[in-house]
Amino acid sequence: MPSYKAPVEEVLFLLNDVFGIERYNTLPGFADATPDVVEAVVGEGAKLCEEVLAPLNRAGDVEGCTRHPDGRVTTPKGFKAGYDAYAGGGWMGLSMPAEYGGQGLPHALNSVIQEFVSGANLALGMYPGLTQGAMAALLVHGTExxxxxxxxKMIDGTWTGTMNLTEPHCGTDLGLLKTKAVPNGxxxxxxxxxxxxISAGEHDLSENIIHLVLARIEGAPAGTKGISxxxxxxxxxxxxxxxxxRNGVACGSIEHKMGIHGNATCVMNYDGATGWLVGEANRGLNAMxxxxxxxxxxxxxxxxxxSEVAYQNxxxxxRDRLQGRALTGAAAPDKPADPIIVHPDVRRALMGIRAFNEAARALVLWTALQSDVAHRSDDPAARQAADDHMGLMTPVVKGVLTDRGFANAVEAQQMFGGHGYVEEWGMSQFVRDARIAQIYEGANGIQAMDLVGRKLPRDGGRAMMRFLSEVEAFSRENADDEALKPFLAPLAKSLGHLQQATMWLMQNAMARPDNAGAGATDYMHLMGLVAMGYMWARIAKAAAARKAAGHAVARMDARLATGRFxxxxxxxxxxxxxxRISAGADAVMAVPADMF
Amino acid sequence: MPSYKAPVEEVLFLLNDVFGIERYNTLPGFADATPDVVEAVVGEGAKLCEEVLAPLNRAGDVEGCTRHPDGRVTTPKGFKAGYDAYAGGGWMGLSMPAEYGGQGLPHALNSVIQEFVSGANLALGMYPGLTQGAMAALLVHGTExxxxxxxxKMIDGTWTGTMNLTEPHCGTDLGLLKTKAVPNGxxxxxxxxxxxxISAGEHDLSENIIHLVLARIEGAPAGTKGISxxxxxxxxxxxxxxxxxRNGVACGSIEHKMGIHGNATCVMNYDGATGWLVGEANRGLNAMxxxxxxxxxxxxxxxxxxSEVAYQNxxxxxRDRLQGRALTGAAAPDKPADPIIVHPDVRRALMGIRAFNEAARALVLWTALQSDVAHRSDDPAARQAADDHMGLMTPVVKGVLTDRGFANAVEAQQMFGGHGYVEEWGMSQFVRDARIAQIYEGANGIQAMDLVGRKLPRDGGRAMMRFLSEVEAFSRENADDEALKPFLAPLAKSLGHLQQATMWLMQNAMARPDNAGAGATDYMHLMGLVAMGYMWARIAKAAAARKAAGHAVARMDARLATGRFxxxxxxxxxxxxxxRISAGADAVMAVPADMF
Incomplete structure (x- = not known):
């Protein structure tokens, strides 16, 4: 039976030592996030995820969701109680405005809880996850x-929400969508x-489901400019x-999927359903x-x-499985064999996941804090810089963290040998569940194109320049720090690769757009590698400081060693x-479509 | 509904143009393998796989195997007919000796059919696959x-076979095995x-199942030296x-697995079952x-x-899915959107798989031909060279082709967006099925250790030296060939990396074995990359020759472009x-086991 332990120490170290969350306390909501409050929130969230949500995960995968002939959908046993515990704890509105019943705390804290929930029970976590998405749209574009x-009602969890974008013939290319909206007068x-x-399209967890739906008003222009x-x-x-x-919307069927079985993925049929415009007509894509x-x-x-839950298991x-002996001689001579953690190839795999998890978590929190600045600061320059960061880093976080997260779940499963392939051990579920994150909310190829085609060139490359400058400035300021020496030289080398790749794209993509498309995925990963390298340098600085102060020395040593890995x-x-990027599009596009 | 088309043209091109199978016609069995026979065998094998085995694949995944209370196991609907068609076609004994009813054809041809069967229906193909494994052991070690x-009876398919190695507490480390054998007198x-x-441990496809079982004779030494x-x-x-x-062996249960649902993976209980020694007592591991x-x-x-079947789908x-427009302007202006094959990032993914498939197939056939030489040649020097090749390349083929094959199945699934995650489309099955190949028959980390710890240093590195010399000789001989220019420079560069890595291991692994373990997986992949680069150079030479002769020019151009990719x-x-390899074991081993 797999288990989950929320990475509380890691989160608090990042929030307090690396990013100094107290520096943000002039922003609305942050003044309430005192160190005590942060620790309490993180601790309570951890408890919910470890004790309530995680134990439901494997059974939810086995049972899945059931659609009944009348269109009702039931979720796996225990999901309702798990959802109620989540909603009852006030987690849905953690960072939502107090005027609607939320707690107004930083979005960064909400991101922490999102990680815990996703690690404990991804399928269950998607019900509140979609609700938070729908609330965000209503908050920005809805009328008072x-x-x-x-x-x-959504914040207190009585109701949940969904996002209805995809149709059978259109996913990425929403300009093709056909769902129509006719004014009722x-x-x-x-x-x-x-x-x-439609994730969470129909289920038995809430009293009502608030669907946000993209549709074309009768007579609206074709393509993306006619979507509301x-x-x-x-x-x-x-x-x-x-x-x-009851409104004229119903679940027609649920999908049989590779994973996230506990989440109902629905075909939703709208049959003259009554809806109200959110935001301006024909500006639906912007709202999205x-x-x-x-x-x-x-x-x-x-x-x-x-990645985190797979790593832990x-x-x-x-540590437990005895098989073979260490290359350097028996490590547990009293036992019939050594635990496999002695083997360097096992270590290589575990260290790879571990080194990712910590840097990825840092990248998430850094970006979530920028989101808070972008939404809450009263300084326009700070808002703009934070918004630049968000725009640039969002496709990287989505694409790289899900690609690596999946690969890490596979690597973790591999540790188990044949047992990893057997469902009973739960590792297969992590792999199958993690797989969806590369696909939905814009498949990762789309993230890469968003980065290279939109975010990078926007405003003359301002966001990218700011990122490069920040990393360079950090390296300069810490050039004499002995503890950082092992980090700064490799970071500078990789930053150079990112600069060269950026330059190459600037020089070659304008004249031939296929050069951008052919390099997009590699550029996204290059950017992710460098951003996480920068995160490690910042983590190392904070860890070295803690170590110098004599705090948690063994833990900080392990952290520094992970960073060196x-x-x-x-x-x-x-x-x-x-x-790859500078090889350009020639070989990529050379084979005619009919010769594949 | 996914489909499968056996890569017949590709196989014949490799056998005839790249490896010149006719050059082997002094070996027993090869004289029978005239071009007409080869084409007929490959064509008939393709037909069986496309028309009989592939259509059973998806339904087999959905239905899976069933164990009945009396211990009987039934396979999915249609599997019996599919198996009978395979057995009835004489495929089980394609390269088995004629004296036991086989056809005595080259093992290389058998490898071709193995690929087709694995692409068409991996779960079904494992029943004959395990039988071929068991036959190989009997052939080498059994008494007359x-x-x-x-x-x-195994060659004609009336009976099937299995391999019984793993026990609950031992997989890789067979020295721990406990199954005991007591002489009956x-x-x-x-x-x-x-x-x-135990794959194919119990099922309804054959009249008898011949289990090959590792066990310890009462009183035999502990560890690997007491296994028979x-x-x-x-x-x-x-x-x-x-x-x-009926013998005292029965299926106690079947596993619920991530994939290969159509193959019965059994817990086998031996309860005083009658068995006979194969080969010498206590030499069972050698026999294996x-x-x-x-x-x-x-x-x-x-x-x-x-990888091939996922690629094809x-x-x-x-080609079919319309979504978005080409970056260079509408490619299908008469349609609401362009087929997604116009997008460079889609091409990147497809070309990556394609470039792997062709080189991997070449590596397989090259190695299978060496297996034929090793087993059939009467020239001791040729046998030794071929055996060196087999020993060196086997872990590479196993580890790299299954790691990449899985990654390619994932990449192919990604093309489908959300549809790829829905079981109905069949792409999830390819991913779930492909996953097992990284695990069984020695998990890939074990392959890497086998390569670095045993195959590489054996006989003073003779096998590796031979491989390096061959690639260098090929490059020298073709240095002036204009068509090969784009291939030889990158190949030389990567060969240099392999040489440096090999040198580094020689200098650093003796004193510190962890340095070998920490670099093993990367070394295996490095070797695979170079070996497939060499395959591409040989393919390019043959393709350029065909093109110069005016044969299949468009196809050869596509082949050369794929090689350039x-x-x-x-x-x-x-x-x-x-x-990574030359970073050594320091960072890999630095974190104490209790700090993970």
Missing amino acids: QQKRAYLP DGSYALTGTKIF LFVVPKILLNPDGSPGG FVMMNEARLAVGIQGLGQ AVAYA YVERVLPETATRLA | QQKRAYLP DGSYALTGTKIF LFVVPKILLNPDGSPGG FVMMNEARLAVGIQGLGQ AVAYA YVERVLPETATRLA
């Missing part, structure tokens, strides 16, 4: 009346069409806000994009969560990424 | 009486113990060879190792087979592998 009608619209892959966003509650509301009759940064960050976090197995073993991959 | 008793033994993960190999038929044979009573080269080669081939989807985009990874 809409906010008052929906947000308090009373300000509402009648929506008709079929949406697919609507709010469509499953149960219509009476004028006093109490539940009324506003919330996509947070949603994509959340999916990147899912990759980290699965692999470590436990590697990263810069010695992981970071050199930037050379290969650069080589 | 044992061979006559078992081989003809009549030359037979009574075997008692529990074996797990036994043959234990499910149904005992009467003195005249006809089926007698003899057959492991072929078995591991076969598993490497499974990785290739899954991804290509079909990429490999050397430009894949091969540069050798630099990263070298960097």
Whole structure:
């Protein structure tokens, strides 16, 4: 039976020592996030995830969701109690505004809880996850009346939310969407069409489900410029806000998927369902994009969560499983064999995951703090810089953390040999569940194109320049720090690769856009490697300081050694990424489509 | 519904143009393998796999195997007919000796069919696959009486075989095994113990199942030096060879696995089962190792087979799915969007798989031909050289082809977006099925240790020296060939990385064995990258020759372009592998086990 322990020490070290969350205390909500409050919130979140959500994970995978002939969907046994514990603890509104019932705490703290939930039970965590996404859209684009009608009940968990974008013939290319909205004459619209892959589209966890739906108003322009966003509650509301009759939306079927079996992935049929416009007509895609940064960050976090839980269980197995002897002589001569954690190839695999997890967590928290600045600061320059960071780093966090998160789950499963392939041990589930995060919320190839085609060139490359400058400045300021020496030289080398790749794209992609497309995925990973290398340098600085102060020396030594593994073993991959990018599109595009 | 088309053109090109199979016609069996026979065999094998085995694949995954309360196991609907078609076609004994009913054709041809079967239906293919493994052990180590008793019925498919190694507490470390064998006094033994993960351990496809079982004879030494190999038929044979009573072996349960659901993975309980020694007492591991080269080669081939079928289905989807427009302007302006094969990032993924498949297939056939030489040549020097090659390349084929084969199945699944995650489309199955090949027949970390710890240093590094010399000689001989220019420079660079890594290991692993262990996996992949780079150079030479002769020019151009993709985009990874290896074991081993 797999288990999960939330990485509390790691999170507090990052928030307090590496990023100094107290430095943000002029932002709204941060003043309330005193060290005591942060520790309490993180500790309580850990407890919920370890004791309530994680124990439901494996059974949820086995049982899955069931759609009944009348269209009702039931979630696995225990999910309702797990969801209620989550909602009852006030977690849904942790960083939502107090005026709608939220706690107004930093989004960075919410990101921490998202990681814990994703590691403990990804399938269950998606129900509140989608709700947070829907709330974000309503918060930014909804009318005050809409906010008052929906947000308090969503924040207290009585209702959940969904996002309805995909249709059978369109996923990435939403310009093709066909779901239509016809004005009813009373300000509402009648929506008709079929949406697919709707996570949490129908279930038994909440009293109502608030669907956010992209549709085309009758007569609107074709393509992406004719798409509007609507709010469509499953149960219509009476004028006093109490539940009324059933709306014309129903779950037609649920998908049989590779993983996240505990989450109902629904085909949703809209048959003249009543909906209300959210934001301006024909500006639905813009409304969606506003919330996509947070949603994509959340999916990147899912990759980290699965990597962490898979790692923990692999470590436990590697300590426990006796097989073979250490190359340097028996480590446990009193036992029939040594625990496999003595073997360097096992260590290589575990260290690789460990070195990723810590840097990825840092990248998430750094970016989440920037999100807080972008949304809460009253300094326009600070807001702009933070927004630049968010825009640039979001596709990297989504794409790289989910690609590596999946690969790490596979690597962790490999430790178990044949036992890893047997469902009973739970490692297969981590692999199958982690796989979805590379696909949804914009498949990772789309993230790469978003980075190279939109975020990188935007505003003359301002965001990228700022990132490069920050890393250079950090390296300069710490050039004489002995503890950082092992980190700064490899970081500078890899930063050079990123600069060369960026230059190459600037010089070669304008004239031939395929050069950008052909290098996009490698560029995204190159960027992720360097960003995590920078995270390690910052972690090392904080760890060295703690060690110098005589605090948790053994733990800080382990942290520094993990960082050295990263810069010695992981970071050199930037050379290969650069080589691929600068090979350009020739060989990529040379074979005619009919010769494949 | 996924489909499969056997890569017939590719195989014939490799056998005829690249490796010149006719040059081997002095070896027994090869004289029969005239170009017409080869084409007929490959064509018939393709037909069986495309028309009979592939259509059973998805349904077999959904239905899986069922164990009944009485211990019987039934395979998915249609598997019996599929197996009968395979057996009836004479495929089981394709390269087995004629004296036991086989066709005596080259093992290389058998490898071709193994790829087709693995691509069409991996779960079904494992039943004959295990049988071929068991036959190989009997052929080399069995007495004449044992061979006559078992081989003809296995070759004609009336009986199948299994390999029983693993026990709950021992997989890699077989020295720990506990299954005991007590002499019955009549030359037979009574075997008692529990074996797990026994593929094809019990099923309804054959009249008898011939188990090969590792056990420890009562009083034998502890560890690996006290292990013997036994043959234990499910149904005992009467003195005249006809089926007698049921033996004391039964399937206790079947595993619920991530994939290969159509193959019964059994816990086998031996309860005083009657068995007979195969080969010498206490030399069972040696007997196993003899057959492991072929078995591991076969598993490497499974990785290739899954990569190929996943690729084919991804290509079909990429040609069909309309989404977005080409970066260079609409490619299909008459349609609402372009097929996604126009997008460079989709091409990048497809080309990566394609470039692997062709080189991996070449590496398999080259190695299989060496296996034929090693087993059939009457020239001791040729046999030794071929055996060196087999020993060196087997762990590379097994480890690299299954690691990459799995990664390619994942990459192919990614093309499908959300549809790839839904079981209905079949891409998830390829991923889940491909995963096992990295694990069984020696997990890939064990392959890496076998390469670095045993195969590389053996006989003063003779095998490796021979490989390096061959690549260098090829490059020298073709230095002036214009068509090969794009290939030879990158190959030389990567070969240099391999030489440096080899040198580093020689200098640093003796004094500190952990340095070998820490670099083993990267060394295995480095070797695979270079070996496939060499394969591409040879393919390019043959393709350029065909093109110069005006044959299949468009196809040869596509082949050459695919090879250029490999050397430009894949091969540069050798630099990263070298960097990791020469970083040594320090950072890998620095964290104490209790700090993980």
